[in-house]
Amino acid sequence: MSIKEDVRKAVLSVLPQEAKVTRVEYEGPSIVIFVANPLFVVKHGEYVRTLAKTLKKRIIIRGDESIRRGEEEVKSVIKSLLGDLVDQIYFFKLFGEVYVYLSKPLPEVEVRRIEREVFASTGWRTLIEAGVPKYSVKLSASHIKEVREFAHATEATKKEMLSMLGMRIHRDLALKDFKIAVTTLGGAQEVGRSALLLRTQESTVLIDFGIKPTSTEDELPLFHLAGVDLDELDAVVVTHAHMDHIGSLPLLYKYGYRGPVYMTEPTKYLTYVLLTDYLQIREREGRPPLYSIQDVVDVLAHSITLEYEEVTDIAPDIKLTFYNAGHELGSSIVHLHIGNGLYNVVYTGDFKYGQTRLFDRAHNRFKRVELLIMESTYGGRDDVQPPRHESEQKLIEVIRRTLNKGGKILIPVFSTGRAQEILACINDAISEGGLPKIPIFIDGMVLQTLNIHMMFPSFLSKSMQERILNGENPFVSDHTIPIERAKRPEERVEQVAQIIGSEKPAIILTPHGMLNGGPILDYFAHMAEDSKNLLVFVSYQAEGTLGRRILDLTSQCRRPPGGELTVRTSIGETKVKLEMPCEHIPGFSGHSDRAQLLNYVKDVEPKPQKIMLVHGEPGKILSLAITLELKHKVTTISPKVLETIRLV
Ligand code: ZN
Numbered sequence: 001m002s003i004k005e006d007v008r009k010a011v012l013s014v015l016p017q018e019a020k021v022t023r024v025e026y027e028g029p030s031i032v033i034f035v036a037n038p039l040f041v042v043k044h045g046e047y048v049r050t051l052a053k054t055l056k057k058r059i060i061i062r063g064d065e066s067i068r069r070g071e072e073e074v075k076s077v078i079k080s081l082l083g084d085l086v087d088q089i090y091f092f093k094l095f096g097e098v099y100v101y102l103s104k105p106l107p108e109v110e111v112r113r114i115e116r117e118v119f120a121s122t123g124w125r126t127l128i129e130a131g132v133p134k135y136s137v138k139l140s141a142s143h144i145k146e147v148r149e150f151a152h153a154t155e156a157t158k159k160e161m162l163s164m165l166g167m168r169i170h171r172d173l174a175l176k177d178f179k180i181a182v183t184t185l186g187g188a189q190e191v192g193r194s195a196l197l198l199r200t201q202e203s204t205v206l207i208d209f210g211i212k213p214t215s216t217e218d219e220l221p222l223f224h225l226a227g228v229d230l231d232e233l234d235a236v237v238v239t240h241a242h243m244d245h246i247g248s249l250p251l252l253y254k255y256g257y258r259g260p261v262y263m264t265e266p267t268k269y270l271t272y273v274l275l276t277d278y279l280q281i282r283e284r285e286g287r288p289p290l291y292s293i294q295d296v297v298d299v300l301a302h303s304i305t306l307e308y309e310e311v312t313d314i315a316p317d318i319k320l321t322f323y324n325a326g327h328e329l330g331s332s333i334v335h336l337h338i339g340n341g342l343y344n345v346v347y348t349g350d351f352k353y354g355q356t357r358l359f360d361r362a363h364n365r366f367k368r369v370e371l372l373i374m375e376s377t378y379g380g381r382d383d384v385q386p387p388r389h390e391s392e393q394k395l396i397e398v399i400r401r402t403l404n405k406g407g408k409i410l411i412p413v414f415s416t417g418r419a420q421e422i423l424a425c426i427n428d429a430i431s432e433g434g435l436p437k438i439p440i441f442i443d444g445m446v447l448q449t450l451n452i453h454m455m456f457p458s459f460l461s462k463s464m465q466e467r468i469l470n471g472e473n474p475f476v477s478d479h480t481i482p483i484e485r486a487k488r489p490e491e492r493v494e495q496v497a498q499i500i501g502s503e504k505p506a507i508i509l510t511p512h513g514m515l516n517g518g519p520i521l522d523y524f525a526h527m528a529e530d531s532k533n534l535l536v537f538v539s540y541q542a543e544g545t546l547g548r549r550i551l552d553l554t555s556q557c558r559r560p561p562g563g564e565l566t567v568r569t570s571i572g573e574t575k576v577k578l579e580m581p582c583e584h585i586p587g588f589s590g591h592s593d594r595a596q597l598l599n600y601v602k603d604v605e606p607k608p609q610k611i612m613l614v615h616g617e618p619g620k621i622l623s624l625a626i627t628l629e630l631k632h633k634v635t636t637i638s639p640k641v642l643e644t645i646r647l648v
Pocket residue numbers: 240242327350
């Protein structure tokens with residue numbers, strides 16, 4: 001299907017002849033206009049803005065192939081403008097685009113200005129992105145480079161998908177009469193395997209597709225019971241990169257889905273880190289893979305990344321907008337505008353309605369909201385978290401006490417979210433003199449995610465943005481020591497023994513956050529028998545994990561049966577006597593606590609007609625639902641997995 005005649009006419013009537021329009025095409029959700037005079041379009045940005053408003057579409061301007069300069073010339077133009085800041089340059093010939101990765105983030109205004117300048121003088125649409133920061137402690141950036149290389153290698157796949165998608169999104173509506181329904185495929189009356197299916201008579205959209213880890217095999221969303229063909233899916237939308245929201249995504253591609261998956265740019269990088277890590281963990285544990293690395297690459301190849309607050313057509317009758325969710329880097333609240341404003345759904349995903357060190361609190365104002373789908377992880381009556389500054393003070397206090405005793409501190413963290421928050425907190429305490437200058441060892445996947453945080457300051461809180469743009473790195477300092485895990489088990493034992501056996505003080509941050517595997521177990525086994533050391537929990541410990549067991553044992557002053565715990569380290573199972581004390585410091589959560597959930601319902605504008613509660617244990621959801629119904633007088637529904645609710 002070629003571009004609709006009225007769209008082509010609108011383009012030609014708004015853009016003057018001097019722009020020299022040569023072609024107009026659909027490309028996924030966007031309208032692409034090729035011009036032979038890019039300088040004119042850059043100088044007169046007002047024409048493109050008028051056009052976007054008239055058509056209510058994303059507009060992309062590209063240089064016509066005939067006027068694009070040679071690659072060497074383009075490179076020298078870029079280098080003359082950016083100098084040493086250029087880290088890598090990739091040409092996407094099929095798109096006529098050049099991607100420039102920087103070795104340091106620049107302010108947004110500056111970036112846009114240089115992009116326009118390169119485009120005007122070379123005819124190549126230019127996209128400048130922050131790259132791996134060079135001025136920080138040397139951290140591994142292999143995953144970041146792989147994401148870029150895969151994007152380059154799968155250019156043709158993306159081009160093909162976007163052409164097909166353009167036709168699909170801009171098809172004429174078959175039915176004018178609207179019915180809308182939402183089905184919970186997972187993550188309802190439970191935490192884990194989040195997945196929602198939203199259907200109108202015209203289109204089908206899947207939001208999140210996670211896994212639920214259990215002690216035996218991971219549980220998946222019940223897609224196969226929803227009666228939907230993969231071919232019918234118009235779009236997949238991802239709120240954020242945590243395994244309970246993304247863990248099953250590659251399965252869609254394994255079984256033949258070839259459509260788009262919408263997410264933010266940082267979510268794309270974090271998704272790759274988490275999914276490849278998951279494959280490696282399964283392999284190490286001798287469990288069969290759920291999917292292959294190729295399926296993970298397919299997720300990247302079909303990703304379409306969006307900025308916050310950028311409206312995008314994802315189906316003929318559905319527009320999607322992401323808003324800041326304050327939960328982790330790139331995490332989003334999803335707004336769906338259905339049937340030309342007939343019905344509007346806001347899905348919070350996981351969200352934090354409170355300021356944290358890294359993120360501003362979640363967005364609460366929308367043009368319209370009929371249904372609010374809200375997470376309820378901490379919706380229980382007793383789920384009250386202390387204020388963030390109290391938790392931070394307590395963390396610094398327990399670290400100081402342990403150091404004074406000559407002990408070392410072990411902090412289990414997940415790769416994304418808490419790890420960065422805790423690192424920023426400890427580094428600030430050191431620079432403000434609240435803690436002495438002590439080595440901070442970081443092991444495992446946390447290393448890969450630190451640079452990703454530095455690459456996207458615009459997704460962090462205003463104050464963090466400022467610090468990073470001023471050349472600061474809040475996550476690492478001169479005291480940070482990255483540990484690249486030794487491959488051979490004997491070497492690994494030696495590596496950990498050297499750190500723990502040393503006389504010097506140390507803080508060690510490493511996954512898994514619930515001690516359910518990962519590099520932390522090597523450190524734990526070495527440290528557990530020394531009562532001078534300290535284990536600090538800063539996140540939720542789920543039932544059935546070693547972390548929960550330790551927490552239960554130490555809080556009740558009980559000793560493990562036989563006085564020993566079995567721990568699976570790099571060299572196999574080993575028994576340790578637990579002498580190391582542990583501290584649990586709540587309040588660092590990236591989720592809203594009960595008060596914040598209730599405040600969100602009170603503050604969200606406009607008032608939703610209905611609230612649907614998901615992502616919580618049944619008891620907590622029930623308690624929250626009763627309060628919302630009785631105190632806030634709002635109709636609340638709490639579906640189980642695989643229930644379908646008709647919205648219109
Ligand atoms: Zn999450």
